[in-house]
Amino acid sequence: MLMPAWSWKRVTELFLVIVSKIRECQQATMQSTRVGDGLKFLGLGLASSLQKVIFGIGLFMHRMAFSVIRSSQSLVRPCEQTPITTLNLSEIDSLPVLRSNAQTLHVYRHGEYYQVAKVIKEGLSKALVPYYPLAGRLKESNGNGGSQLQVECSGQGVWFVEAYANCRLDAVNYFDDTVASHSSKHGDLLPSQFSGADGLDLLLQMQVTEFECGGFVIGIKFSHSICDGLGSAQFLNAISEMARGLKHPSITPVVWKRDFFTNSLPRQQLNLNTTTNSSSVPNYQIGHANIDIYMDQINHLKREIQESAGWSCSSFEVVAAALWICRTRAVMVSENLKQNAQVKLVFFANCRHLLDPPLPKGFYGNCFFPVTATASSETLAHSSLADVVEMIQEAKAKLPNEFANYIKLIKEGHQIEDDPFTPALSYETLLISEWGKLGFNQIDFGWGSPEHVIPIQASAIMPAAIVGTLPLPQKGIRLVTWCVEEIHRQNFIHHMMKMMGK
Numbered sequence: 001m002l003m004p005a006w007s008w009k010r011v012t013e014l015f016l017v018i019v020s021k022i023r024e025c026q027q028a029t030m031q032s033t034r035v036g037d038g039l040k041f042l043g044l045g046l047a048s049s050l051q052k053v054i055f056g057i058g059l060f061m062h063r064m065a066f067s068v069i070r071s072s073q074s075l076v077r078p079c080e081q082t083p084i085t086t087l088n089l090s091e092i093d094s095l096p097v098l099r100s101n102a103q104t105l106h107v108y109r110h111g112e113y114y115q116v117a118k119v120i121k122e123g124l125s126k127a128l129v130p131y132y133p134l135a136g137r138l139k140e141s142n143g144n145g146g147s148q149l150q151v152e153c154s155g156q157g158v159w160f161v162e163a164y165a166n167c168r169l170d171a172v173n174y175f176d177d178t179v180a181s182h183s184s185k186h187g188d189l190l191p192s193q194f195s196g197a198d199g200l201d202l203l204l205q206m207q208v209t210e211f212e213c214g215g216f217v218i219g220i221k222f223s224h225s226i227c228d229g230l231g232s233a234q235f236l237n238a239i240s241e242m243a244r245g246l247k248h249p250s251i252t253p254v255v256w257k258r259d260f261f262t263n264s265l266p267r268q269q270l271n272l273n274t275t276t277n278s279s280s281v282p283n284y285q286i287g288h289a290n291i292d293i294y295m296d297q298i299n300h301l302k303r304e305i306q307e308s309a310g311w312s313c314s315s316f317e318v319v320a321a322a323l324w325i326c327r328t329r330a331v332m333v334s335e336n337l338k339q340n341a342q343v344k345l346v347f348f349a350n351c352r353h354l355l356d357p358p359l360p361k362g363f364y365g366n367c368f369f370p371v372t373a374t375a376s377s378e379t380l381a382h383s384s385l386a387d388v389v390e391m392i393q394e395a396k397a398k399l400p401n402e403f404a405n406y407i408k409l410i411k412e413g414h415q416i417e418d419d420p421f422t423p424a425l426s427y428e429t430l431l432i433s434e435w436g437k438l439g440f441n442q443i444d445f446g447w448g449s450p451e452h453v454i455p456i457q458a459s460a461i462m463p464a465a466i467v468g469t470l471p472l473p474q475k476g477i478r479l480v481t482w483c484v485e486e487i488h489r490q491n492f493i494h495h496m497m498k499m500m501g502k
Contacts (some may be wrong), residue, residue: 012375061187068188068209072117075157079125082132083198086141087151090258091410093225094149097422101205101221102232103456105189106440107174110447111216117162117208120218120445123243124158124206130253131235131364132214134158138225149225151203152491155419159194168213175217176471186456190219204235207499224366231364233439241446260355261407282425282461284336287486289493293319294476297500301385309386313393316434316467319477321388323465324373327430328380328496330488336427343380345373346423347432349396353500369403370420371395377428385499405406430483431464441469459480 092098112119128135136153164230167176192208205221222232238249301318305311324345329338348368352359359367373395380388402420409416423429440453454469458464463483470476484492 042274066172066185066188068163069166070163070207070446072162073192073264074160074397076121076124076128076395077155077157077159078128078132078135079122080129082129082155083153084155085153087133087137087153087256088258089149089151089225090365090367091261092368092421093258095366095421098224100224100458102224104189104220104440104457105175105186105348105454105456106218106224106236106452107169107176107215107454108217108444108445108447109169109215109444109451111210111214111215112447113210113212116210116214116216116447119243120206120208120239121160121162121239122237123445124160126242127235127238127249128158130249130255131238132201132225132233134201138203151226158204159191161191163189163207163209165209165211169210169211169215169217170213174215174471175454176452178210186219186454189217190456190463194203196285211305219420227364228350228366228368229273229433229435229438230352231246231366233443234362234364237439237443240443243445252362253364254360257359257372258365259361260367261411282427284334284427284485285460286457286482287484287489288457289481289484289489291479291481291493291496292470292474292476293479293500294470294474298476300501305386305389308384310389313389315437316336317389317392318385319467319479320345321392322496322499323432323479323481323483324430325380325383325385325388326499327463327483327492328377329495330492331414331427331484332377332381334427334485336485336486337377338428340376340378341428342374343377344423344429345392345395345432346370346429347434349399351399354400354403367404369399370423371399372420373422425462427463429463431462433464433466435466435468435478452478455480474480 031405054096073351126501132155133151135151135155136151137156139152141148141150153475171209189207189209191205194202194205202221203226207219209217209219211217218391220232220236234251234253238251238253241249298315298318301322302313302315304316305313324343326345337343347370349371350367352363352367355367373391375383375388383391406416406420423431435453435455440450442449449472453468455466455468460482465479465481465483468478468480470478479496
């Protein structure tokens with residue numbers, strides 16, 4: 001049942017008023033010299049009983065310290081008529097591994113209570129006019145000897161949930177918790193299930209949860225088949241600009257430009273069931289750890305590499321190298337890592353500029369390619385930071401040729417045996433994604449940029465890490481990791497702290 005948005009706030013206010021009145025009653029009864037002893041005793045007893053009742057209410061409320069009430073849910077459609085058509089997705093968009101929802105929480109310290117959801121909802125409706133495919137549905141069509149993943153541009157709309165929390169954001173520390181004790185609450189901040197379609201058919205789902213302080217959290221489920229990280233941030237920025245009153249987005253979206261390379265032969269039947277065969281599922285469970293690295297620590301490591309090796313590196317390269325080394329050292333004793341195993345570091349690089357001609361500004365589809373660095377666990381564990389940074393840079397240098405070869409094979413209709421987009425599910429492979437430059441941290445709906453952005457774990461068995469940014473006003477990198485088993489977690493953190501000079 002949906003409750004009024006003001007319920008928890010009013011209950012809290014009433015609770016405080018009642019406690020105050022009881023204390024006044026007690027003081028007046030104790031101080032009165034005109035009231036008989038029996039009546040005074042009765043007054044004290046009544047006040048004491050009421051106080052016990054109120055204490056019980058307070059204890060109940062404390063145990064329910066964080067609660068979210070979803071007050072409204074609906075489909076938000078474009079505010080103007082948009083084309084009704086069907087658009088084909090690209091070869092990269094159609095990869096089975098992307099048939100999933102990327103989930104994020106965007107935490108904003110400031111807002112206008114009772115108004116935030118309304119403003120964002122209107123901005124969304126306006127932004128869906130130039131970005132009309134996002135108001136459609138994902139579908140699979142059969143024909144010409146194969147299957148094609150498409151977007152049915154129907155204008156059906158984006159699933160939008162309005163919600164209210166019963167506390168201030170500072171009461172939950174703005175969900176800035178390096179040990180993720182608030183992770184169990186994340187589900188309350190993500191949009192509830194839409195019953196009218198498969199959750200994977202919807203391209204975008206949003207929930208705006210307003211807190212009593214005026215701050216708010218936007219929970220998002222975004223289909224990875226329609227946008228990569230850059231594209232998602234571009235669309236969210238368009239919503240924020242419309243919410244602030246702009247007539248048009250600062251970046252005009254490209255519709256559709258998903259044919260930058262196509263298969264010359266009929267497609268084989270798409271395998272859209274991304275469930276892994278149970279016999280090949282690893283038997284370990286990955287634990288969570290956040291590691292905060294400040295800019296002075298990063299700059300110190302970069303200077304050391306410059307002085308010892310004679311060449312420069314990026315912040316991402318030095319942090320990725322440190323993470324890869326420290327994780328390997330922490331898990332070398334694991335039964336899930338074979339002795340002197342070949343370990344891999346995989347991260348995804350934007351390839352918009354590598355096409356001929358380059359994709360135009362405003363493209364918001366998937367255009368990236370995995371970069372892979374490989375070494376033996378023994379070699380990696382005993383390598384210097386500079387040596388591993390060099391491995392990463394060498395792998396990045398191969399990107400243009402490897403991406404060009406991949407496109408050539410696809411165009412010629414060749415079957416790709418070792419698909420670089422589907423690395424094996426194993427403890428030897430570490431996936432890293434860089435979020436700091438995507439643009440999420442600059443999105444302003446009218447009350448300032450987000451305090452921070454929280455990625456939600458995608459897999460409990462795929463070792464992964466996200467290179468994000470520290471919550472404002474701090475400067476540096478927050479490594480959000482799910483890369484070691486719980487038994488190795490403290491050892492991994494110890495190696496990282498030692499590497500960073502903490």
